[in-house]
Amino acid sequence: MKRIFVTGAGGFVGARACRFLQGNYEVLTLPKGWMASCTELQLMQSIAEAQPDVILHTAAISDTGYTEQHPEEAYRANVELPLWLARAAAQCGARLVGFSSDQVYAGVQQPGSLPETMELSPANVYGRQKLEMEQRMLDACPDTVLLRATWMYDLPSYGLPIRGNLPLNLIKATMYGEKLRFSNRDYRGITYVRQAVENLVPAANLPGGVYNYGSENREDMVTTALAFAEALRLPDVDNLIEAVDWQRNLAMDCGKLRGYGIRFDTTQEGIYHCLNDYGVADL
Numbered sequence: 559m560k561r562i563f564v565t566g567a568g569g570f571v572g573a574r575a576c577r578f579l580q581g582n583y584e585v586l587t588l589p590k591g592w593m594a595s596c597t598e599l600q601l602m603q604s605i606a607e608a609q610p611d612v613i614l615h616t617a618a619i620s621d622t623g624y625t626e627q628h629p630e631e632a633y634r635a636n637v638e639l640p641l642w643l644a645r646a647a648a649q650c651g652a653r654l655v656g657f658s659s660d661q662v663y664a665g666v667q668q669p670g671s672l673p674e675t676m677e678l679s680p681a682n683v684y685g686r687q688k689l690e691m692e693q694r695m696l697d698a699c700p701d702t703v704l705l706r707a708t709w710m711y712d713l714p715s716y717g718l719p720i721r722g723n724l725p726l727n728l729i730k731a732t733m734y735g736e737k738l739r740f741s742n743r744d745y746r747g748i749t750y751v752r753q754a755v756e757n758l759v760p761a762a763n764l765p766g767g768v769y770n771y772g773s774e775n776r777e778d779m780v781t782t783a784l785a786f787a788e789a790l791r792l793p794d795v796d797n798l799i800e801a802v803d804w805q806r807n808l809a810m811d812c813g814k815l816r817g818y819g820i821r822f823d824t825t826q827e828g829i830y831h832c833l834n835d836y837g838v839a840d841l
Contacts, residue, residue, distance in 0.1 A: 561586060563610035563652070565593065565643070566617030571657065571710070573718050574755045575614060586610060593617060594635075598642045605646035612762050613647050615640060615656040622661065625684040636687040637694065644698035654702045655762050658692050660746060660772075660808040661685035662706060671776075671811035674706070674768050692768055701766035706810065708747040708772035710754055713836055724748055724786055725829065732792045737800045740779040746808035748782065749773040750828040752835065760820050770810035775825035782825060789829045 560583050566572035567587035579585050586608050593601070605613065618636055619625055625632035640656055647654035663672050665681025680686045688706075695702045711723030720726070731738045749772035761771070775782060780801045787795045812822065823831050 560584070560611040561609065562612045562614055563587075563605065563608050564614045564616065565639075566615070568719065569616055570712075570719050570721050571707075571751060571755065572614075572616035574712070574751055575616060575758060577716070577718065578752075578755045578758075593639055598638075598645075601639070601642050602646045602649065605643070605652070606650055609650060610652045612653045612655065613643055614758065614762075615643050615654065618657065620659070620684065622682055622684045625687065626682065629683050629687075632683065633687060636684070637691045640691045641694045641698060644695040644702055647702070648699040653762055654695070654699055655758065656691075656695060656702060656704050658704045658706045658768065659684065659688045660706055660708050660770075660810055662689045662692070663808045663810070664806070666807050669807060671774065671809050672770075672807065673811045674770055674814055696766065696768075699766075703761060703764045703766060704768045705761060705771035706768060707754065708749045708808075708810065710749045710751040710772070711832070712751045713832065715836070724783065725790060725832070728783065728787050728790060728792060728798065731798055732794075737798060738783065739800045739802045740783045741802050741804045741806070742778045742780040743803060743805040744779040745775065745777075745806070746779065747773045747775040747810055747812075748786075748825045748828070749822060750832045753822055753828065753831065757820050757822070760818075764818055764820075769815050770812045771815060772810070772812065773822045773825045773828050774812050775809055777826070785826050786829050789833060 562583045563586045564572055564576055567576050568590050576585050619632040662678050662680050662685045664685040692704050711725050714720045783799050
């Protein structure tokens, strides 16, 4: 049985990854909060003692607003700790899979789906940190697989951690009679997290490098939010969503990933996949 060392095991992605992997793999984790104060030596010793076959790095400070306000704290979590893990992986011969973000594309002016090969200069702190993380991890451990993930979602279930996401935001806004604002010039993929987790096993076998990872989306966020509201059968959607005008493009081209046989639903297909998994697709 392969030994998989998971960081961020209490987080949105990490907790779901642990649940999915348990039974088929020996899953190893760290105490909650331990990485926030550990030294590089302590982290490398923990990895060396665990002797994992794979390190799955999901831990991060991913709130873009928080990283803007606390860049030094976020830098440790988003750049320094991943670099230490890359050094540890190189030292013990473990395969390292880490999560990056579509935020590396923040500030891109190019329209259409964005490939991994384009020149980047992220417009926010989180995106800049993730891009630096990618570069430094690959320098330290060239076999590292880095997954540029989209915004992800799930429904509350099984006692797993949940956070704000598109379907929950729509449901809550409906409950409280609020409006959500989306731009018809904002483009990004949105991914059902269970599919992202299920694709991690084949992703661990990819050649080292950077991969766009998640559901593609050719529609703007107003159209996408309306499609999700329709799938959720929310009432009075005309008063739920307000169209505003600002520009962003985080829409990724996942053709490189498909070339290795790893596929995702489109953003619009994914919400029906999610509802079907929870047995509510036909309600």
